[in-house]
Structure formats: structure tokens, C-alpha cells
Amino acid sequence: MALSGLFLISFLALHLAINLASVFSVELYNEWSHFMGYNKIVQLLLQPILVAGVVVHFVMGFVLEIQNRKARGAQGYAVKGGGTNSSWLSRNMILSGAVVLAFIGLHMYDFWLHEMTYKYVEQLPVDTERYHEFTVAKFSTIARTAIYSLSFVLLAMHLYHGFASSMQTIGLDNKYGKAIQAFAKVFAIAVPAGFIFIALYHHFNPLQ
Ligand code: HEM
Structure with missing residues (x-):
């Protein structure tokens, strides 16, 4: 769960970097998008690995959730005190993940x-200049912009617990533990905020 999550997090960082170009430079965004769309290594090797990463993460998420529920069997807790030693976000990863x-x-x-x-x-x-126009047009309606932005808020909630937790799982709670946890939490908010910025930017700056 942790390893596939960390892999998907590295994809998100790259994806944000490419998408931010759509705000700052039409040429750069078109160039990078074209490269990602036509490069053989990206298309035939990295893309299938990414799909496998999503599938593994999704399947493992369900397996973990079922194991957690089974651990108590039909007999639930007499007092539901989840909030005392775990956060709401950590107990609802399946929801934000869905x-x-x-x-x-x-x-x-x-x-x-x-x-x-x-x-x-x-x-x-082949048309190397089609990407920017197509991306901006996607945010022309308020409904799509809102659905995307709301999803990014849920993504932030998912990452806020997931990123820090995956670091702990792979054993990175050493003497740099606090700094690593802080980085994970800043990342969890900053990256989805970056995606929200892109969606809103294109919505409020439509193509002429
Ligand atoms: C404003 C935000 C975003 C924009 C404008 C955007 C745009 C794009 C574009 C243009 C592609 C390329 C499609 C293709 O040519 O195959 C793509 C692919 C993809 N995006 Fe996003 N994206 C955004 C946010 C996200 C987020 C937050 C996630 C994950 C939670 C995500 C996951 C993916 C995945 C899994 C792919 C498929 C990659 C592939 O083709 O192999 N995107 N996105």
C-alpha cells in the first residue's frame, strides 16, 4: 500500500509540474504534452506501470479495509473512541480514496x-499545438471546474494522512522523522492546491 502510494505521489508531482506549464507558457505546455503523448518509453513502459500502480493501490486499499473490519468481527467496539488515538482522515481513507x-x-x-x-x-x-487549447476548454463550465476542485480537496485529505503514513511504514521515522512528516503534510496540501489553482485559472481565463 505504502510503496504503490509513494509511486503515485511521484507521478502527481510530475503531473503538477507539467500542468503548471499550461498557466505560464503555452509553448512549453504543448511541447511537454506532446513529448508525454508520443514518446515510446512514456507510452509503452511508464504508462502501463502507472496503470498497474493505480490498480495495486486500489485493490490493496480494499483488502486492508476488509481486514480492518474483520479484525473486530461482528462484535464492534462498546465505546467508539476512534478519535482518541486516530484522526478522522485516517479512518476514512477508503472514502476519500473512492x-x-x-x-x-x-x-x-x-x-x-x-x-x-x-x-x-x-x-x-500529429499536431504539436493542440494540447493547450483542449486543456483550457475543459474548464469552461463551472460544473467541471467545481467537480475537479472538490476532488482535489478530497485528494488533499487522502494525501494528508496517506503520505505521512507511508513514510512511517517504510521506516522513515528516524531522527529526521519530524521533518519528513512535516514535508509530507506540506506536500499533501500544496500539490492539490496547485491543481485547484490551475483549474480556477483556466476557468477565469478562457480562450479568446
Ligand atoms: C487541473 C488538474 C489537472 C489537469 C489539467 C490534468 C490534465 C491531464 C492531461 C492533459 C492528461 C494527459 C492525457 C493523455 O494524453 O493521455 C492527464 C493524464 C492523467 N492524469 Fe491528469 N490532470 C489534472 C489533475 C490530475 C490529478 C489530481 C490526478 C490524480 C489524482 C490526475 C491523474 C491523471 C492520470 C492517472 C492520467 C493518465 C496518465 C497517462 O496518460 O498515462 N490528473 N491529465
């Missing part, structure tokens, strides 16, 4: 499906 997964479904429909159709179904000619 929202993030639902978001990924919508997101794949929005971007990935369009890309596959363009390249492999309709086999349209």
Missing part, C-alpha cells in the same frame, strides 16, 4: 479517451 478514484474515471474520460481516439481510432495527423 472519491479520488471516481475523479480519475471522469478525468480519463475527459483527457485520456480523447487522446486515444485522436491517435489510434481516428488516426489524425
Whole structure:
């Protein structure tokens, strides 16, 4: 769970860096998007590894949740005092995770499906300048911008517990433990905030 989570976190950092370019430079965003979309190593090696990472994380999440529930059997706690030694976020990872997964479904429909159709179904000619326009247009409606932004808030909640917890799982609670935990918590808020910024920026700065 921890390793697949950390792998997905590294993807998120790269994904944010590429997407931030859509705010600062049309040329750079188009160039990077084209590279990611047509590079053989990215497409044939990294993309399948990413899909496998998502699947492993999702399946392991369910397995863990079921194990946790079974651990008490039918006999629940007499006093539900979860809040005394665990946070609300940590006890509801399955909930925030499910929202993030639902978001990924919508997101794949929005971007990935369009890309596959363009390249492999309709086999349209290579156009290195189509990416920016397509991305900005996705945020033209308030509904999509709101659904995306809300999903990023849930992503922050998921990461806030998940990132710090995965560090502990792999044994990084050494003498740098406090600093590592602090970094994980800042990351958990800053990265989704960056995605929200991009969504809002494109919504309020539509194409002319
Ligand atoms: C404003 C925010 C975001 C924008 C504008 C955005 C945009 C994009 C674009 C343009 C692609 C490329 C599709 C393709 O060519 O195949 C993509 C792929 C993807 N995005 Fe996002 N994204 C955002 C946030 C996120 C977040 C927060 C997550 C995860 C929770 C995410 C997960 C993915 C995944 C898993 C892929 C598939 C990568 C692949 O094609 O292999 N995205 N996104």
C-alpha cells in the first residue's frame, strides 16, 4: 500500500509540474504534452506501470479495509473512541480514496479517451499545438471546474494522512522523522492546491 502510494505521489508531482506549464507558457505546455503523448518509453513502459500502480493501490486499499473490519468481527467496539488515538482522515481513507478514484474515471474520460481516439481510432495527423487549447476548454463550465476542485480537496485529505503514513511504514521515522512528516503534510496540501489553482485559472481565463 505504502510503496504503490509513494509511486503515485511521484507521478502527481510530475503531473503538477507539467500542468503548471499550461498557466505560464503555452509553448512549453504543448511541447511537454506532446513529448508525454508520443514518446515510446512514456507510452509503452511508464504508462502501463502507472496503470498497474493505480490498480495495486486500489485493490490493496480494499483488502486492508476488509481486514480492518474483520479484525473486530461482528462484535464492534462498546465505546467508539476512534478519535482518541486516530484522526478522522485516517479512518476514512477508503472514502476519500473512492472519491479520488471516481475523479480519475471522469478525468480519463475527459483527457485520456480523447487522446486515444485522436491517435489510434481516428488516426489524425500529429499536431504539436493542440494540447493547450483542449486543456483550457475543459474548464469552461463551472460544473467541471467545481467537480475537479472538490476532488482535489478530497485528494488533499487522502494525501494528508496517506503520505505521512507511508513514510512511517517504510521506516522513515528516524531522527529526521519530524521533518519528513512535516514535508509530507506540506506536500499533501500544496500539490492539490496547485491543481485547484490551475483549474480556477483556466476557468477565469478562457480562450479568446
Ligand atoms: C487541473 C488538474 C489537472 C489537469 C489539467 C490534468 C490534465 C491531464 C492531461 C492533459 C492528461 C494527459 C492525457 C493523455 O494524453 O493521455 C492527464 C493524464 C492523467 N492524469 Fe491528469 N490532470 C489534472 C489533475 C490530475 C490529478 C489530481 C490526478 C490524480 C489524482 C490526475 C491523474 C491523471 C492520470 C492517472 C492520467 C493518465 C496518465 C497517462 O496518460 O498515462 N490528473 N491529465
